[in-house]
Amino acid sequence: xKIMVVGGGGREHAIIxxxxxxxxxxxxxxxxxxxxxxxxxxxxxxxxxxIPAIVDFAVENKIDYAIVAPDDPLVLGAxxxxxxxxxxxxxxxxxxxxxxxxxxxxxxxxxxxNIPTAQYEVFDNMDAALxxxxxxxxxxxxxxxxxxxxxxxxIAETREAAMDAVKSxxxxxxxxxxxxxxVIEEFLTGPEVSVLAFxxxxxxxxxxxxxxxxxxxxxDTGLNTGGMGTVAPNPYYTDAIAKECMETIFLPxxxxxxxxxxxxxxxxxxxxxxxxxxxxxxxxxxxxxDPETQVVLPLLESDLLTVMKAVTEGKLSDTEVxxxxxxxxxxxxxSKGYPEKYDKGFEMTIPSAISDKVYVAGAALSDGKLLTNGxxxxxxxxxxxxxxxxxxxxxxxxxxxxxxxxxxxRDIGAKALRAREEK
Numbered sequence: 001x002k003i004m005v006v007g008g009g010g011r012e013h014a015i016i017x018x019x020x021x022x023x024x025x026x027x028x029x030x031x032x033x034x035x036x037x038x039x040x041x042x043x044x045x046x047x048x049x050x051i052p053a054i055v056d057f058a059v060e061n062k063i064d065y066a067i068v069a070p071d072d073p074l075v076l077g078a079x080x081x082x083x084x085x086x087x088x089x090x091x092x093x094x095x096x097x098x099x100x101x102x103x104x105x106x107x108x109x110x111x112x113x114n115i116p117t118a119q120y121e122v123f124d125n126m127d128a129a130l131x132x133x134x135x136x137x138x139x140x141x142x143x144x145x146x147x148x149x150x151x152x153x154x155i156a157e158t159r160e161a162a163m164d165a166v167k168s169x170x171x172x173x174x175x176x177x178x179x180x181x182x183v184i185e186e187f188l189t190g191p192e193v194s195v196l197a198f199x200x201x202x203x204x205x206x207x208x209x210x211x212x213x214x215x216x217x218x219x220d221t222g223l224n225t226g227g228m229g230t231v232a233p234n235p236y237y238t239d240a241i242a243k244e245c246m247e248t249i250f251l252p253x254x255x256x257x258x259x260x261x262x263x264x265x266x267x268x269x270x271x272x273x274x275x276x277x278x279x280x281x282x283x284x285x286x287x288x289x290d291p292e293t294q295v296v297l298p299l300l301e302s303d304l305l306t307v308m309k310a311v312t313e314g315k316l317s318d319t320e321v322x323x324x325x326x327x328x329x330x331x332x333x334x335s336k337g338y339p340e341k342y343d344k345g346f347e348m349t350i351p352s353a354i355s356d357k358v359y360v361a362g363a364a365l366s367d368g369k370l371l372t373n374g375x376x377x378x379x380x381x382x383x384x385x386x387x388x389x390x391x392x393x394x395x396x397x398x399x400x401x402x403x404x405x406x407x408x409x410r411d412i413g414a415k416a417l418r419a420r421e422e423k
Contacts, residue, residue, distance in 0.1 A: 003028045003305070004058055005041065006048050006078060007069035010332075010361035010379045011290035013037045014297050015069060017356070018304040025305065031057065035370055036348075036360020036378065048073050055081045063087055067308065071147055074266075074286050075101035090308040092286050096257060096264040100286040103183050104145050113256040115249055116280040118273075120185035126170040129182060133162050139187040144169050146178030150226045151339070153283075155187065188282065190275040191236040191419065194292045197250060197270065198307060200316040201263040204250045208299050208323045209237035210292045211416050216339060218411045225339045226376055229394075229412030231387060232295040232328045235420040236274055245272065245279050253284070265311055294359045294379045295328035329390040330381040331398050331412050335362070336405035338375035346372045346404040354397050357381050372403050387416060 001024050005012050008030065016028055017040055031054055033043030046053045049072050058066055068078045068091035077094035091097075098105050110117040118141070123129035133140070142165040144152035152175050156162035162184075169179030197206045210232040216222040249270060257264045269285035269292075288296075297304065301322045310319035335342035348370045350358050359381065362374015380401065382393030391413040398408060 001025050001064040001305075002062060004061075004063040004066045005030050005033075005069060006054060006066065006073055008032045008034045008048065009070075009290055010359040010376065011288050011293040012069050013040070013359040013361070014293045015067060015288070015304070016041050017359070018297050018300065019067070022303055022305040029057075029061065029063070034360060034363050034373065035365035036350075036358075036363035038365055039355070049076060051076055051078050051081050054078060055085055058082055058087050059085050065089070065305070065309065067091065069287055071097070071100055071285065071287055075147060088309070088312050090312055091266040092264050096262045096266075097286040098262070099257065099264065099268070099284045101147060102145055103143050103283070104181055106284050107183055107185070109253075109256055109260070110281060113252055113259075115252050115256065116278060118186040118188050118280060118282070120183050122181065122183055123166075124181045126166060129166045129170065129184060130163055132184065133159060133166065136162070136184065137186065138162065141185045141187055142166055142169070143183040143185065144175045144179040145181040145183065146175070148175040148178045151175075151224060152178055153224070188273040188275050188280060190273050191234075192282070193234045193237045193272045193274060193279075194230075194289055195237070195245065195270045195272060196288060196292060196296055197268050198311055198316060198321060199254055199264060199266070199268050200311045200314045201254065201258060201265050202314060203317045204246070204254055204268075205316060205321045206242065206246070206250065207296045208232045209234040209242075210289075210295055211236075212289070212292060213409060213412055213415075216409075218409050220415075223339050225334075227289075227291045227332065228334070228409045229329070229331045229379075230291050230295045231330075231390070231413045231416045232292075232299060235387075235416050241274060241279060245270070249279060249281060265314075290361075291330050291332055291359075291376075291379050294330040294381050298381055298383050299324045299326060299328055324383070326383050326385055327387040327390040328381060328383050329387070329394040329413050330359075330379045331394045331408055332376050332379045333398060333401060333403075333406050333408045334376050335372055335374070336407045338407065342375055343405060344371070344373050348372060348377070348401070348403040350378075350401050354380075354400055357397055358401065372405075377403065377406070387413060387420070391417070
């Protein structure tokens with residue numbers, strides 16, 4: 001089988017490494033991919049948002065199955081366009097991807113179908129939003145309606161910060177059209193949990209839970225990032241909470257989308273907050289999370305391509321999806337200065353002995369050398385029998401990788417270890 005994976009980051013590298021294990025796969029193309037995954041796939045210089053070029057490539061190269069991984073092409077209708085040419089895909093069609101593409105849509109969906117989430121107000125007028133903030137409870141959360149590279153959410157600790165966030169989005173166009181409409185919502189407290197789930201629109205099969213570390217600095221300080229590391233499973237996510245989430249969030253969401261004529265097939269990401277009043281949805285994503293994928297997929301014991309095809313064909317209930325009982329830790333190595341200004345073009349050294357455990361996100365090949373080419377450069381993932389061993393192993397991997405200006409958090413997994421001790 002010829003497989004095409006749309007995207008070019010660490011998440012896509014993790015998907016490709018897992019897909020490679022299927023004996024029927026003869027060739028994998030990554031569009032655009034990156035220099036660090038060139039040993040696992042043929043990288044093709046076509047951008048993930050260039051839908052016409054993606055479709056043309058798939059048709060010309062007789063692609064048997066396509067995996068559309070990032071949010072942008074899903075929201076733009078990449079799956080629709082490929083399926084129209086007879087190419088089966090993993091990923092939701094555009095009318096279902098809106099669950100991530102518009103926070104206003106997702107919040108209204110949850111309200112309509114009584115899916116637990118934070119209370120909220122929607123604004124398309126800046127003056128009205130600022131007026132509301134004069135008396136709104138603080139802290140509060142300000143969200144751009146559309147896609148914003150995972151950075152369109154600002155937790156405002158003060159009234160002034162909340163107003164600045166509104167002005168940044170609506171007046172200064174910090175996120176372009178994505179911030180023309182905003183959501184201001186209640187600030188929830190409690191442990192956060194990420195749960196990715198396979199769904200064919202009929203059944204929901206959650207994957208191993210995970211814990212992301214969004215802030216750039218140790219002890220969750222500094223600016224928000226796309227994610228500086230993850231561990232799985234998340235110790236806060238007990239069997240009892242998983243059962244409650246299935247009954248009050250997961251199945252109701254799938255049923256709600258079906259009722260709206262927007263059947264969701266693919267990976268649906270549930271960003272959850274375990275509040276004192278029960279689990280609530282912080283956000284939905286219409287795809288695998290990054291870097292959650294880098295700890296969840298290595299724990300998958302079933303064949304990923306088989307599961308994906310079952311999702312596409314509506315046969316997930318007949319397909320075994322089995323995960324290991326082990327633990328995983330991924331530490332992201334970033335460029336100094338990320339998530340703000342950073343330099344590129346530094347040579348990277350990744351020992352071949354550990355390359356199977358390294359998922360490259362921001363790299364370019366030049367004259368046979370691998371160079372840094374992004375903010376989040378790579379993730380190093382270790383699987384072990386215990387969480388302590390997985391964390392220790394991930395940091396040992398990091399110690400063997402080098403590039404100028406390498407930055408990483410030193411406390412990935414520490415919160416999870418504390419949570420387990422508190423039980």
